[in-house]
Each structure stands twice: as structure tokens, then as C-alpha cells.
Amino acid sequence: MKQQASRRRSLSYNKIHTSGEKVFTISNTLFMMIVCFLTIYPFINTLAVSFNEGPDAMKGGIYFLPRKFTLKNYAEVFSDKAIVRAYAVTVIRTVVGIIVSLFFTGMMAYGLSKPNILFRKTYMMICVVGMIFDAGLVPTYMLYKDTGLLNNFAVYILPSAISIWNMILMKTFFESMPIELEQSAMIDGANTFQIFFKITIPMSMPIIATICIFNGVSQWNSWFDAYMFMARRPELQPVQTYLYKVIALSQSTTTSAAEAELLERRRVNVTTIRAATVMITVLPVTFIYSIFQKYFIQGMMVGSLKG
Amino acid sequence: MRSLANGKNPVKENSFNTGIGQIATTFKKQFGLQIMILTGLAFIVFFRFVPIYGLQMAFKEILPGKSIWESPWVGLKHFRDFFTSGYFGIVMRNTISLSLLKLCIGFPFPILFAVLLNEVASYRARSFVQGVSYLPHFISYVVVYGVISSLLGLNGGTLNSLLLSLGIIEKPRHFLASKSLFWPLMVFLDIWKETGWSAIIYMAAISGINPELYDAAKVDGAGRVRQVISITLPALVPVIVVMLILRVGSILDAGFDQLLVFRNPIVFEKSNILDIYVMDTGISQGRFGYATAVGLFKSAIGFFMVYFSNKLANKSGNGLW
Numbered sequence: 299m300k301q302q303a304s305r306r307r308s309l310s311y312n313k314i315h316t317s318g319e320k321v322f323t324i325s326n327t328l329f330m331m332i333v334c335f336l337t338i339y340p341f342i343n344t345l346a347v348s349f350n351e352g353p354d355a356m357k358g359g360i361y362f363l364p365r366k367f368t369l370k371n372y373a374e375v376f377s378d379k380a381i382v383r384a385y386a387v388t389v390i391r392t393v394v395g396i397i398v399s400l401f402f403t404g405m406m407a408y409g410l411s412k413p414n415i416l417f418r419k420t421y422m423m424i425c426v427v428g429m430i431f432d433a434g435l436v437p438t439y440m441l442y443k444d445t446g447l448l449n450n451f452a453v454y455i456l457p458s459a460i461s462i463w464n465m466i467l468m469k470t471f472f473e474s475m476p477i478e479l480e481q482s483a484m485i486d487g488a489n490t491f492q493i494f495f496k497i498t499i500p501m502s503m504p505i506i507a508t509i510c511i512f513n514g515v516s517q518w519n520s521w522f523d524a525y526m527f528m529a530r531r532p533e534l535q536p537v538q539t540y541l542y543k544v545i546a547l548s549q550s551t552t553t554s555a556a557e558a559e560l561l562e563r564r565r566v567n568v569t570t571i572r573a574a575t576v577m578i579t580v581l582p583v584t585f586i587y588s589i590f591q592k593y594f595i596q597g598m599m600v601g602s603l604k605g
Numbered sequence: 606m607r608s609l610a611n612g613k614n615p616v617k618e619n620s621f622n623t624g625i626g627q628i629a630t631t632f633k634k635q636f637g638l639q640i641m642i643l644t645g646l647a648f649i650v651f652f653r654f655v656p657i658y659g660l661q662m663a664f665k666e667i668l669p670g671k672s673i674w675e676s677p678w679v680g681l682k683h684f685r686d687f688f689t690s691g692y693f694g695i696v697m698r699n700t701i702s703l704s705l706l707k708l709c710i711g712f713p714f715p716i717l718f719a720v721l722l723n724e725v726a727s728y729r730a731r732s733f734v735q736g737v738s739y740l741p742h743f744i745s746y747v748v749v750y751g752v753i754s755s756l757l758g759l760n761g762g763t764l765n766s767l768l769l770s771l772g773i774i775e776k777p778r779h780f781l782a783s784k785s786l787f788w789p790l791m792v793f794l795d796i797w798k799e800t801g802w803s804a805i806i807y808m809a810a811i812s813g814i815n816p817e818l819y820d821a822a823k824v825d826g827a828g829r830v831r832q833v834i835s836i837t838l839p840a841l842v843p844v845i846v847v848m849l850i851l852r853v854g855s856i857l858d859a860g861f862d863q864l865l866v867f868r869n870p871i872v873f874e875k876s877n878i879l880d881i882y883v884m885d886t887g888i889s890q891g892r893f894g895y896a897t898a899v900g901l902f903k904s905a906i907g908f909f910m911v912y913f914s915n916k917l918a919n920k921s922g923n924g925l926w
Contacts, residue, residue, distance in 0.1 A: 319829050326721055330730070333718070334737050336797065340752040343763050347755045358766035358777075406645025409638040416631050421642055428653035430911045434900030435880075436887040437659025440673065441652075460648040490637025519745035522862060526888065542747045545754075545866065569754075569761055576751035583743055591736050 341580070348372070348573035355570050371574040381540060381575065388518060388536040391454040395517035396510050402459045403509065407468035408494050429462040435526075442527055449530045453523060458516070464509050471505040472498065507593040511586070518583055537579055544572060663898035676894075683898035692882065700878040703788055703859040707795050708852055714800045716845060719807035720837055724829060735808075738801025746866045749794060757781055782871040791863060803848075810844045811837060847918045854914030857907050879903045 342362060347355050348371055350364035359365070375381055410421060439448075447453045475498070483493050499506070521538035528535050535543075548568065632639060658673075663683055665676045687693055718738070725731045741749070756763045757780040765777040780786055814836065822832050861880035868876035877885075879899065887896025 316828060322724075322829055323726075326724055329721060330725060330734050334734055337737050337741060337801075340756055344752045344755045347761075356761045358761035358763065359770070360761070361763060361767075402645050402648060405641035409642035409645075412635075412638055415635055415638055415642070416628065421646060424646060425649060428649045431653065431908050432904050433653070433656035433660060434897060434904050435883055436662065436893055436897045436900055437656040439888060440659040440662070440893070441656045456648070457652045460645045460652075462649065465645065490641070494641070515743050519743075519748075521745060521747050522865070526884075538745055538747050541751060542866065545747065545750055569758065572751055573755055576748055580744055580748050580752075584740065587740065587743055588736070591739070 344573045344576055347570055348577045350570055352568075352570040371570045372578075374571055375574045375578060381537065383533060384535060384537040384540040385578070387534055388538065391451075391520075391536060392514055392517040395455050395458060396513045398455050398459050399461060399464075399513045400506065400509060403461060403465045404468060404499070404506070405494065406460060407465045408472055408498060410465075411469045411472035413473075425462050425465070439526070448527055449534075451534060453527045454517070454520070457523075458513070461513070464512060468502075468505055468509060471502060475501060504593055507590055511590050511593070514586070515583060537575070541572075541575055541579060544568075544575070660897060660901055662894050663901045665894055667893045679894070683895045684902065686895060687899050687902065692877070695874065696877055696879055696882045699875065700857055700859045703791060703878065704856050706788060706792050707860070708856070710792050711796045711799070712849065712852065714796050715803035716807055716841065718800055719804040719811060720833055720841075722804070723808070723811050723837065724833065735801070738804065740801070741798040742802035746798075746862045749798065749863075750866045753794070754781060781867070782869055784872055784875055787867075787872040787875045791860065791867065794863065794867075795860060806844060806848065807841060810841055814840045843921055847921060850914045850918045851911075854911040855907065856910060857903050 343360070346360050346362060346364050349367055349369070350360055350371075351366040351368045352371070354366045409415060410418060412418075415421075442448045442453060447456070479497055479501075480493050483497055488496070519538060521536065521542050524535040524539040525542060528539075662673055662676075664678055664680060665673065666679045666682075667673065667676050722731060722734060725734065754762075757765075759765065759777050759779045759781075762777065762780070764780065765774075768774045769777065780790070818836050819832055822836060827835065857879060859878045859880075861878070864876045864878055864881055865884075868881070880903070883896045883900045883903070886892045886899065
């Protein structure tokens, strides 16, 4: 990033001398400010609503700050056993998902990064076809049903154990690494797995951080797989799926008795409680995102420059 | 010799002698690496290729209590049913229109954003805006709905309050349940969520432009706008062409998870796209054969579209693989 900054053309001593340029600079700055505002404002608004009293929020008019401040919404969210359990499921599936996916994807990428590996072309072709061909929802559902993955925690982890796209990103990174260290380790008698885990992995932290973020975010955000393949075991559904069910409920016209009860319980405060649930779902992502931002931007740049 | 695998004996491996014995020896030597690859490949084959056996459902009538294999063949019945049903026209119209709308309106935004962001002089301001612009990419549409509904909701929605207090509207409007607003809203949210992220590839291309070009232009008296038009945009053309081709390849993806979250009974006919139709008929109504046929129709067209668009992109040396 720094290199890039120094290699950039210098706009700073490109003195603004014509009125046209002044207009351009001002309107451009204005445009960027509007973009930032439009991006952030919905979150600020939801945050304000989540700290407001429920019945009062229904009157509307909350823009930036809560009108009647309360922590009751969060207290209610955290006292709801279903939400807390769903939150735990989210955290567990994210952690397990990251580790499993990194392990298998990394190993495969490492193997394929060696140019003289036997059947390399065939392997890559299988990967590419696998990436673009989608058998469809129903056949996938049938496979999970036939193999016992349906309503099983493994359905969160195993299908995403290899992400072909991430594998290609990692492979590109490994290919650009110097191999002298690996060669000398091999002369010292280390085997492939020792080299991979003791030498290659420690030298690949930028790409590993990138892949971890991608996997982590996609695990954290997944809700459709749980909705579709975990329908019989709602206690194993993550918080995003819980949120989806609350939303779908408030939209549908017909509801079953059990659903109606869930809805009734929250009717008074439905807006504010939903806002609080949204906030506890989105804050960890935002937090981790802002810490690791620069790593995955580098990773993405490498990937997209690959060409 | 860059390879670790043949580091010990490069000459032997590069020879043209590729008999079975030779292959076996090489394989043995690469055993560790091969195991690493094959483990991963097993996952890919299992989750991406094994489901293909389920595609036979598209040509079968699945009877209750019978397995896929035992059910009788019905030929192309499901496909005929789909093409002649009233849904075919609606579903295809929705899928392609919405997808095209997102493409035509949404595609230029990341380019514009990347170009304009590049014109921001301060490095810190630039990285700040960039960081903010990616954020929506990292949240799911479920959360987007949660956030947007507090803005656009009927009771206590912020936009309604604002418009009411300004006297623009008389009574609250239900923005999320309006047939005419549904597509514009979906297109807008798609732009809102993905512009920053899609701009990355254009930023990368811009950062590869030789700064001397700008210096030369400045000497010739070109202003900032002139520099953008004559240097930055032409340099982006190859990337734009490739991104456009690849985007056209996925024309049948109109945004499954987005519509799944945002649909409601009022906008039902506007939100019924191929993916949603497959889910409704297949999983909800249990018409496995029929839904598989519709899904196969989509997958087959999608596969060839992506395949050929990538071939086209490769002609300019920028395909995905």
C-alpha cells in the first residue's frame, strides 16, 4: 500500500489554478462525503433505534440519536435464550469453519502450486468445472438427505471446506514464494508436510489472514444453508437465520400458532428489538473488518492483478 | 528448477519418457503433495459432482415412498410443463429484467467511484473512503434488511418521518411493500452493497498506470478532468471489457438471497425469479422432479454463458482461468 502511495502521481503539488479544477475538486469531495454518508447512515440510524424505547420508536423521527434512551432492548435480546444459543452457534460455526477450510484449502493450494506436479492440468480442470457448474438446489438437498448431512452440524462446515476461488488465490500466492528455503529444508530431510506446516505457512501470513477473513465473514453471514438444511433442528440455527425467520414472519400473512406466539411476544418492541439483534450481529464483523482491512485489501489486489 | 517435487532429479522428470512406470515413480516421489491435492479434490468431487446423480430427477416422476432410482422415467415432461406453464414467462421476465437493470445501472458505478476516488489528493482520506465503501459487502442481506427496514419501514420509519415533517407526503408509505418501487429498490441496494468492493479491481488497474503519463499531460496543459478522460479511462478499458463479459455470463443470477429476504406477498409477482421459483416448487411444495428440471435449465444455460464469456475474456488475456 505504501509503495503504491509513493508511486502515485502527485496531485498535491498539482496546484489548483483554474476555476474548472476548483469546481471539480469541490464537487468530488462532496460526492465522496455523500457516498460515505449513504453507506454509514443506515447503521447509525439502526444503532439509534436500538437504544430507543420500543413504543416511542414507533412514532418515528429518530435520525441520529435515540430520543428516549434505554438499554432494555439489549437486555431483552441477551435474556432471550434462543438468541443467545443462536449466537453461540454462529461463533462456533465461524471458528470451526475457518480452521477446517484453511487446513484443506491451504494444503490443496500448496500441492497445486508446484509446477511439475503430476496431473496438474486435470486437477485444475476439475476445479474450474466444479466452480462454474451448479447441480442446483434440489439435487444438493437430496445428496445431503441421502448422506445424513441434513440437520447435522457438519452441513455448515464440510461443503465449504474447500472454496475453489480461495484455493486459486492461495495457489497464486504460493507460486510467487521463493523456494530456496524449502529446498534446503528438504536437503535436511524434512518431508512435504513438515515443509508445508513449518516453513510455507509461517511465511504466508498475508494470504492466510485474507482467507481467514473471507471464510470468517461468509460463515458469520450464512443463513440460507441453516434455513434450508437445518430446518428440523432450529436449536442449531445461527443468529442470522434467526433474524431471517423474524423478518419472514413479520412479512407473511399466514402464520402457524407457534410462529404467532413468537410474533406476539415481540409485537410491542419488534422494531427496536430487531434493531438490537441486527447490531449485535453486525458489530463483530465491523470490528474485525476494521482491524484486518489492510491485509485483505492487499490479498485482493494480488488476486485481481493475477489477470 | 523451481519445483520442490522434482528438485532432486530434474533431468529425469523433464524427459519425454512418460510410460506407466515413469508416472508411478514420479507419483511416488510427489506422494505427499498428491495426498494434499487429492484430499481437497475429494471434497470438490463430493459436493460439486456427486449431486449430478440427482439431476435424473428432472426426467423422473418422484413417487412418495420411492427412492430416486426406483421412480419411473417421464422423459421431458417436466421441461414441457415448465415451458407451457404461465410461470415460465413471468419467471424469465423477472430474472432477466432485474438482472439487466442491475447490470446496466449498477455496472458503471464502481468505475466512476474508482476514478473519482483516485482524484482525491489526500492518502488518508482516500483510504478512509475506500474502507467505508467496502463495509456493506461484508454483511448479509438479512442484516441489510434489518438496517433498511428501520429506515424505510411503515411505522416509525425514518424516511417516512422525514417526508411527513417536510410535508412531501400526507400519510406514511410502505416503501418495502410497493410493486412499483420493488425493482428500483433492489437495484439501489445492489449498488449500495457492492460498489466499493467491485471498485477494487479498477483501483488495482489505476494504480498500475505509469505516473509519467500524467506528468507529460500536465506539461501539455491538461487539467484534471482532461487527464481522467485521456489517461485514466482509456487505461481501464481492457478491465472494463473483461468485467462486462464476465458479468453478462451470469445474467440468470438476479440476486437469490436478496430477493429471498426482501420479498413479501405484495411484491410476489415482481420477486419471482428462477432461483426463488426452484426453491418454492422444489423444497416448499415438494415437486422435486419439476424443480430439478427448472434448476437444470438454469444451470445448463448458466454454465455455457459463463464458459463462453470466459473464453471471450481470455481473448483479451484476462479470463478467470
